[in-house]
Each structure stands twice: as structure tokens, then as C-alpha cells.
Amino acid sequence: MLSTMQDARLQIRRLLEHGAALHASATVDTAAPGGLRRVPYARIGADAAALAHALGELGVGEGDRVGTFMWNNAEHLTACLAVPSMGAVLHPLDARLPGEQIVRLAEHAEDRVLIADEALLPHLGPLLPQMKTVEHVIVNRAGGTGAGPAVPSGVTVHEYAALLDGRPPAYPWPDLDERAPAAICYAGDGSRAPKGVVHSHRSIYLHALSAAMPDAFGLSSGDKVLAVVPPSCALGWGLPYLAFLTGASLAMPDRFQAPQALAGFIAASRPTKGAAPLRVWRDLLAHIEADPDADLSSLTEVFADGRPCSPDLLEGYERRGVTLLHVWGAAAAPARPPADATGAGARHYRLAQGRLPASVQARLVGPDGAALPHDDFSVGELQLRGPWIAGSYHRDEAPGDFHDGWLRTGETGRISPDGYLTVTGRLADARRDDHAGAG
Amino acid sequence: MLSTMQDARLQIRRLLEHGAALHASATVDTAAPGGLRRVPYARIGADAAALAHALGELGVGEGDRVGTFMWNNAEHLTACLAVPSMGAVLHPLDARLPGEQIVRLAEHAEDRVLIADEALLPHLGPLLPQMKTVEHVIVNRAGGTGAGPAVPSGVTVHEYAALLDGRPPAYPWPDLDERAPAAICYAGDGSRAPKGVVHSHRSIYLHALSAAMPDAFGLSSGDKVLAVVPPSCALGWGLPYLAFLTGASLAMPDRFQAPQALAGFIAASRPTKGAAPLRVWRDLLAHIEADPDADLSSLTEVFADGRPCSPDLLEGYERRGVTLLHVWGAAAAPARPPADATGAGARHYRLAQGRLPASVQARLVGPDGAALPHDDFSVGELQLRGPWIAGSYHRDEAPGDFHDGWLRTGETGRISPDGYLTVTGRLADARRDDHAGAG
Numbered sequence: 001m002l003s004t005m006q007d008a009r010l011q012i013r014r015l016l017e018h019g020a021a022l023h024a025s026a027t028v029d030t031a032a033p034g035g036l037r038r039v040p041y042a043r044i045g046a047d048a049a050a051l052a053h054a055l056g057e058l059g060v061g062e063g064d065r066v067g068t069f070m071w072n073n074a075e076h077l078t079a080c081l082a083v084p085s086m087g088a089v090l091h092p093l094d095a096r097l098p099g100e101q102i103v104r105l106a107e108h109a110e111d112r113v114l115i116a117d118e119a120l121l122p123h124l125g126p127l128l129p130q131m132k133t134v135e136h137v138i139v140n141r142a143g144g145t146g147a148g149p150a151v152p153s154g155v156t157v158h159e160y161a162a163l164l165d166g167r168p169p170a171y172p173w174p175d176l177d178e179r180a181p182a183a184i185c186y187a188g189d190g191s192r193a194p195k196g197v198v199h200s201h202r203s204i205y206l207h208a209l210s211a212a213m214p215d216a217f218g219l220s221s222g223d224k225v226l227a228v229v230p231p232s233c234a235l236g237w238g239l240p241y242l243a244f245l246t247g248a249s250l251a252m253p254d255r256f257q258a259p260q261a262l263a264g265f266i267a268a269s270r271p272t273k274g275a276a277p278l279r280v281w282r283d284l285l286a287h288i289e290a291d292p293d294a295d296l297s298s299l300t301e302v303f304a305d306g307r308p309c310s311p312d313l314l315e316g317y318e319r320r321g322v323t324l325l326h327v328w329g330a331a332a333a334p335a336r337p338p339a340d341a342t343g344a345g346a347r348h349y350r351l352a353q354g355r356l357p358a359s360v361q362a363r364l365v366g367p368d369g370a371a372l373p374h375d376d377f378s379v380g381e382l383q384l385r386g387p388w389i390a391g392s393y394h395r396d397e398a399p400g401d402f403h404d405g406w407l408r409t410g411e412t413g414r415i416s417p418d419g420y421l422t423v424t425g426r427l428a429d430a431r432r433d434d435h436a437g438a439g
Numbered sequence: 440m441l442s443t444m445q446d447a448r449l450q451i452r453r454l455l456e457h458g459a460a461l462h463a464s465a466t467v468d469t470a471a472p473g474g475l476r477r478v479p480y481a482r483i484g485a486d487a488a489a490l491a492h493a494l495g496e497l498g499v500g501e502g503d504r505v506g507t508f509m510w511n512n513a514e515h516l517t518a519c520l521a522v523p524s525m526g527a528v529l530h531p532l533d534a535r536l537p538g539e540q541i542v543r544l545a546e547h548a549e550d551r552v553l554i555a556d557e558a559l560l561p562h563l564g565p566l567l568p569q570m571k572t573v574e575h576v577i578v579n580r581a582g583g584t585g586a587g588p589a590v591p592s593g594v595t596v597h598e599y600a601a602l603l604d605g606r607p608p609a610y611p612w613p614d615l616d617e618r619a620p621a622a623i624c625y626a627g628d629g630s631r632a633p634k635g636v637v638h639s640h641r642s643i644y645l646h647a648l649s650a651a652m653p654d655a656f657g658l659s660s661g662d663k664v665l666a667v668v669p670p671s672c673a674l675g676w677g678l679p680y681l682a683f684l685t686g687a688s689l690a691m692p693d694r695f696q697a698p699q700a701l702a703g704f705i706a707a708s709r710p711t712k713g714a715a716p717l718r719v720w721r722d723l724l725a726h727i728e729a730d731p732d733a734d735l736s737s738l739t740e741v742f743a744d745g746r747p748c749s750p751d752l753l754e755g756y757e758r759r760g761v762t763l764l765h766v767w768g769a770a771a772a773p774a775r776p777p778a779d780a781t782g783a784g785a786r787h788y789r790l791a792q793g794r795l796p797a798s799v800q801a802r803l804v805g806p807d808g809a810a811l812p813h814d815d816f817s818v819g820e821l822q823l824r825g826p827w828i829a830g831s832y833h834r835d836e837a838p839g840d841f842h843d844g845w846l847r848t849g850e851t852g853r854i855s856p857d858g859y860l861t862v863t864g865r866l867a868d869a870r871r872d873d874h875a876g877a878g
Contacts, residue, residue: 001504001528001637003620003639003641003642004635004636005638005641005642005826005827005828005830006823006829007830008828010645010800018795019797021858022795022856022857028689063440089440164817168636179442181440181442184440196443197443198440199444200442210653212653213648213656213658213659213685214653214659214685218659220652220653220657220778221777221778222778224778244798246652296534333657338661340661356457356461359447361453386447387444387445389444389445391444391445392447394443405447417460417462418461418462418463
């Protein structure tokens with residue numbers, strides 16, 4: 001007996017087409033000097049098609065890497081959707097990294113084209129001569145500063161707006177294998193060279209479906225999400241894809257991320273939810289506690305990555321009617337307490353880092369390699385398995401990071417019987433290598 | 440460049456294991472004479488393992504069909520999870536069909552084992568001698584009537600409780616291809632023999648992820664869903680799988696589906712949401728309007744399949760604080776109005792049959808085969824494409840039902856630019872056959 005179901009593939013292009021057509025009037029707000037720019041998803045869809053035509057003309061083909069050196073803004077969102085949809089591979093670079101590391105990652109990923117914000121050109125310019133694989137730089141001047149690019153020889157510079165101008169608002173998106181590469185993000189803990197994780201269309205799509213669920217981010221077309229977390233960090237927790245999947249609008253702060261600017265942007269754009277590293281929420285709270293006019297009234301809940309999360313921080317947001325929930329990167333769902341937990345019980349859950357969704361399994365492994373019970377007490381290394389969990393790295397063996405088909409996260413913690421993960425520390429790297437040798 | 444993600448498969452066993460462990464204290468309530476039976480998901484998980492051991496002992500192997508002839512109850516839920524998880528294929532039979540059709544479907548699917556409610560034995564007994572492929576009948580007497588089975592020769596009868604008793608509460612679930620068959624449901628419009636659609640693990644899993652989203656059923660671990668729609672109808676809109684995916688509890692009415700009994704069960708079990716054919720909601724409303732003591736206060740929204748839905752019905756539920764939303768089988772999401780639609784605008788959306796989720800595409804085809812615009816005005820045949828949409832039928836060619844990789848639903852309607860589907864009628868079968876001949 002065979003299944004009689006159609007074999008529709010899970011592809012980013014489907015999310016792009018869906019959001020641009022069925023949620024045409026949802027919008028992405030981008031913070032701009034003195035206000036914001038608002039672009040509907042219909043326009044993002046047309047721009048994504050135009051960008052794909054332009055990239056194709058520059059010679060970008062299936063599997064080629066297109067790097068981005070951008071803040072969170074409408075043009076970055078466009079690239080996040082267009083590049084994988086055309087069969088190329090998105091590589092969001094983290095502009096906060098030291099210059100030599102940015103060069104190394106662009107080379108390691110073999111980026112052929114870079115799309116860069118004008119405001120970041122002073123940082124990028126001096127690095128370009130060392131990026132041997134980069135042939136084209138596309139400069140996004142939307143909401144820009146007027147800073148001129150420093151153009152090394154051998155690299156062609158294009159203006160983003162001019163490059164897209166007049167191109168067709170539709171594109172014959174290819175039908176790709178759902179396991180084809182869609183994006184590469186590098187991650188590291190500072191103790192060693194960052195490792196490249198190549199997301200597939202399938203992994204991004206499945207993560208987005210899972211993360212949209214009510215007990216995860218709970219995103220609907222009535223939401224607007226403040227997306228501070230950058231695409232360079234686990235694809236910004238998948239928010240560009242979640243937004244087009246669900247029709248939730250986006251609020252992107254561009255380079256205006258200092259607490260005062262962010263508070264002003266929140267008041268102007270009025271997001272219902274927010275996603276940012278914990279330190280952003282901590283700094284924002286400190287700012288608004290000193291500013292009686294700050295207006296967070298549109299926010300209902302915000303998601304924070306990082307630890308430790310102090311009860312003070314939870315309470316500070318609670319006093320403003322905002323629920324702060326922990327997340328642990330994009331691996332798990334937020335640590336949302338069960339519906340029947342109240343008071344101290346709920347607080348206990350909220351100090352965890354996340355909760356396992358159905359598609360991700362975790363196990364705890366002790367120093368001797370034995371599996372430990374999920375009793376919210378035993379502490380061991382957290383290991384993960386699932387369709388959006390890394391199974392290897394791009395051009396980097398690191399066998400110590402994988403064991404028996406599980407990702408060794410290198411973090412220690414405990415797991416509760418109902419699937420809440422609490423991170424308690426990091427393994428010494430030496431132990432990770434030892435264990436791998438024995439495995 | 441290759442994706443570096445793990446290749447975890449989408450399997451029913453993952454939902455079963457997840458729900459039974461992480462949502463161990465979620466429960467399924469089954470209506471019983473004078474009250475209800477409540478079973479936690481941890482117990483459903485253990486029973487599913489025991490049932491799989493028992494079925495294996497009866498000779499059920501990978502791909503073998505196990506029919507169910509049951510009302511919606513805890514034991515049916517157990518079978519919905521256990522049978523696919525062990526690699527066999529669930530075949531829920533619709534006890535409301537005429538006897539000769541039930542016989543034909545059991546034969547067409549080649550059911551080897553039937554699990555039957557005691558209360559349905561008087562109906563099943565006379566049919567058994569004609570079901571040539573059935574070797575074993577397992578009788579579920581939980582909440583039963585004490586009716587004795589009529590046992591034809593050549594069929595072995597087992598008691599469900601005795602068969603499971605003492606078996607291990609864990610099972611070595613196999614690792615299956617996600618496109619392996621999981622369940623078969625037959626559907627027809629009365630004008631011809633029902634067609635068998637074989638759901639795969641992948642199609643069920645992807646549908647559940649999509650249907651859980653806030654703009655679809657919006658299910659969380661804080662919900663309890665009254666599941667009146669039977670598994671024989673598109674796997675009960677996937678609710679057994681949605682429940683274990685999300686941790687939402689279930690309320691199953693067993694054979695107590697008359698309006699008064701259903702109202703009493705709702706008052707006792709206190710579901711937050713409900714899923715049933717439109718006529719069930721219509722009859723229930725008529726009943727409670729005559730009964731001042733009826734208590735629907737736990738319900739927030741209910742999902743109704745069927746048409747036409749009168750504004751009276753919407754308003755009747757609205758007066759009781761319950762939002763009634765249309766669904767169109769399991770193909771699309773409910774017709775939930777956009778967040779910014781109010782008054783007459785929202786009402787217009789709520790009279791549609793459903794809204795397209797990202798994974799399902801629809802097109803409208805006119806009598807001449809031309810594609811019609813999605814302008815909420817043009818009327819044509821609704822055709823569907825997506826990972827949980829049929830691409831063929833089990834042992835039945837019916838080429839007129841498929842065209843170019845799309846399912847021809849045989850229903851006519853219109854599609855709005857934002858993806859709302861409104862069904863207006865049915866194609867004459869003759870036209871469907873004509874068109875297929877030309878295609």
C-alpha cells in the first residue's frame with residue numbers, strides 16, 4: 001500500500017508567495033531617522049522577484065552564496081526571502097564581529113555577492129580587498145546616511161534601488177529539493193572558530209510551522225513582531241519566514257537599537273510581540289524605568305535569548321503588562337508555563353530556557369556517557385535531535401560535536417519530565433573532545 | 440553545498456511519544472452513561488504500546504490494515520496513534536454508512552483486524568461473514584452496553600481490555616519512511632462509490648503543524664477540544680494527532696451525540712473548543728435555546744463543516760460568547776476573519792468555508808479549462824495542491840479527479856485575493872469526466 005497524497009515540497013518560495021499574495025497588506029516597519037518606513041508584503045514580494053532577476057543577471061546560480069551585511073530592515077527581509085527562493089544560499093554576516101572574522105566567514109562560505117547597508121560601508125570597505133571570493137557588492141541606501149563606499153579594484157559596486165528598478169515583479173521560482181541548502185549561519189561560543197550550519201528549505205519551513213504554534217511564539221496575522229535578533233543568529237529565529245507563513249507584520253529597528261531609539265520605535269510602530277537578546281530587554285527596561293513617557297503598551301509578550309534571567313527583569317516587564325519568556329536560540333519553543341501553573345509554579349517554569357516542541361528531542365548525558373533522567377534535577381550535557389538541528393558543519397569536521405546522530409550542544413543543564421530545558425553552564429571544551437574520542 | 444541539518448523524519452510515533460511524555464497529564468474525556476471517563480495521555484501512551492504488542496501478536500505487520508468500528512472515545516484515540524506508529528495502516532470505518540457499503544470498504548482496504556465498540560456489535564455482527572479479509576475482531580467494552588457479539592465462524596474475537604492486560608507499556612516503534620502509509624479514509628459525495636485516500640505519516644504531521652497555528656484551530660496545552668467529527672472523516676480533521684502535538688486535552692462524546700446528551704457532556708467536561716459537522720451545532724443550538732440551564736460557558740470557539748451556515752446560527756452562538764467558524768474538511772484553515780475586520784466585514788469572511796494555509800494552494804478553473812482570477816467574484820471549480828491533498832486514490836483510477844498535479848474537488852466556488860474560499864455548489868459529474876477526457 002502506498003500513500004496517495006501529493007508530494008508537495010517544503011520550500012521558502014511557498015512562504016514568499018503565500019505571504020506576498022494572501023497577506024499583501026501586512027507590513028514591515030523599518031526604523032528610520034525621525035520615524036519609520038512602512039512597506040507592505042505585496043511590495044516585498046515584488047522586490048524579491050526583482051532582486052532575484054538582478055542576482056541572476058550578476059551570475060548568481062543555484063547553490064551560490066549571497067552574503068548580507070545589513071541591519072534588520074525591509075531590504076534585508078527581501079533578501080532573506082529572495083535568495084533561497086531562487087535556489088541560491090543566503091549568508092547573513094554579523095556586522096558586530098571583528099573585521100578579520102567577517103573576512104574569514106565570507107571566505108569560508110565563498111560569498112560571491114554581498115548586499116550591504118550604506119551605513120555599514122565604513123566597516124565593510126576596508127575588509128573588501130581581503131574577501132577574495134566576492135565579485136559584486138550591492139549597496140542598500142534606503143534610510144541611509146550618505147556615506148560613500150570604499151571600492152577596492154576587482155569588485156563591482158551596484159546601487160540596490162537602481163539594480164531592482166524596472167525589473168519584473170514576478171519570478172519563475174525554481175522547484176527545489178526540500179533538502180537543498182537555503183542559508184548558512186555561523187555560530188560560536190568565542191572559544192573556537194565559528195561553525196557554519198547550513199539550513200535547508202525543509203528545516204526552515206518545519207521550524208517556522210512549529211514556532212508559529214500558540215505555545216511557541218503564537219504568531220497570527222493580528223500580530224506585529226519587533227525583530228531585533230539578526231538573521232546572522234540562527235536566521236533571526238526564523239522570523240522572516242514565520243512572518244510570511246503567518247501574515248504577522250514585522251517591526252525592524254535597523255541600526256537604531258540603543259534603548260532610547262528602540263523605545264521610540266516601539267511607540268511609533270506598536271508591535272504586539274518582540275524578539276531580542278536578553279541584554280536588549282534589560283537595557284530597554286532600565287531606560288523606560290527612567291522615562292515616564294515611554295510607551296510599551298502595544299506589547300503583550302517578548303522573547304529573550306540569554307541568561308541568567310533575573311526575577312527582577314520578569315517582574316519589571318510584568319508591571320508593564322508584558323510577559324517576558326525565555327527562548328534558547330531557535331532549537332526549542334519558549335519556556336511558556338503550562339496553562340494551569342500559577343504564582344511560584346509559573347515563575348519556576350519561566351526561569352527555564354525553553355520547552356521541547358514535538359519535533360525536537362533532547363537527552364542529558366553524564367560525564368561517563370550515561371543517559372541521565374529527565375527529572376529537572378540531574379545535570380548533564382544537553383544533546384539534541386530534530387529536523388532543524390545541525391547534524392554536521394559546513395567544511396569543518398568537528399566530530400566532537402556530534403554523537404550517534406545527536407548534536408552535542410556543549411551546554412550543561414537539566415530537563416523536566418514535561419520537557420522544560422534549564423541551562424546551567426558550559427562544558428569545558430577539553431571534555432567535549434575527550435568524550436568524542438571515546439564515542 | 441549541502442544542508443548540514445539532521446534528517447529527522449516526520450512520524451506519528453514522534454507525536455505519540457511527545458504527547459504521552461511531555462503532556463502526560465493532559466486528558467481525554469469520554470462520555471459515559473451518567474458521566475464521563477477521564478484518561479491521561481500518559482495512559483494512552485502506555486495503552487498504545489500494549490495495543491501494538493497485541494496487534495503484532497495477531498500477525499499485524501508493516502502496511503497491514505487495522506479497521507476501527509468505533510465511536511470517538513479513548514480506545515479509538517489509542518488506536519489512531521498506535522496503529523500508524525507500529526507501521527500498520529489505520530482504517531476508520533463510518534458506522535453510519537449502509538451495511539453493504541461498510542462491507543465493501545473493509546474489503547477494498549483489505550482490513551485484517553477490526554477493533555469495534557461493543558455498542559456497535561449489533562450493527563457489525565451481521566456484516567462480518569461477508570468481510571472476507573477480516574481475521575480478528577477486538578471488542579472494546581469500555582463504557583459499553585453488555586451487548587454480546589455475533590461471531591461468525593472463521594473470525595477470532597478478542598476482548599480489548601484482556602488483550603492489552605499485562606503487556607509492556609513501551610514499544611520499539613519502528614523508524615519509518617515519512618511517506619509510508621499511516622491511515623486510509625474513504626470519502627464520497629453519494630453520487631458514486633467512495634474513494635480511498637491514503638494519508639502518509641508526513642501528510643498527517645504537516646497538517647497537524649499547520650492546523651495548530653493561531654489562525655487555524657489555534658490549539659495549545661491550555662485547550663480542551665470537543666471532538667465530534669469522527670476519524671472516518673478525514674481522520675477527524677487530524678484532532679488525535681493535533682492533541683498529542685500540542686498537549687490540548689480532548690473531550691470525546693462516544694455514542695452520546697444527541698443534543699441533550701452532548702450539552703450535558705459539554706457542561707461536565709468543559710471543553711474550550713469544539714469540532715463537529717454543522718448540523719450538530721445547529722441541533723445543539725436549538726436544544727440549548729429551549730433549555731435555560733444548558734451551560735456552554737467553557738466554549739470560546741467551535742469549528743463547523745458543512746453549508747450553508749446561516750447568520751442566525753453565527754449569532755445564536757455569538758450571544759453565548761462562542762465564535763462559530765467554518766472549516767472545509769481538513770484541506771484549509773477555518774474561515775477566521777482578519778484581525779482588523781469588524782462588523783459586516785468580519786461577517787462576510789465568516790460566511791466563507793475556509794482560508795488557505797501556506798502549504799495548500801488553490802486555483803479556480805472555468806468550464807473551458809481556463810484559470811479564473813481570485814477576486815472573490817469569479818466562480819469556477821476549486822482545485823487544490825499541497826502535501827495533505829490527495830494526488831490519487833487507493834486501487835481506483837478516477838483520472839477525472841486529477842489534473843496536472845491538482846486535485847479537482849468537484850466543488851465550485853470563488854476565492855478572495857486574501858485566500859478565503861467560498862463554496863457555491865457542486866460540478867455535475869458529467870462535466871468533471873468530460874474535462875478529464877480533454878485534459
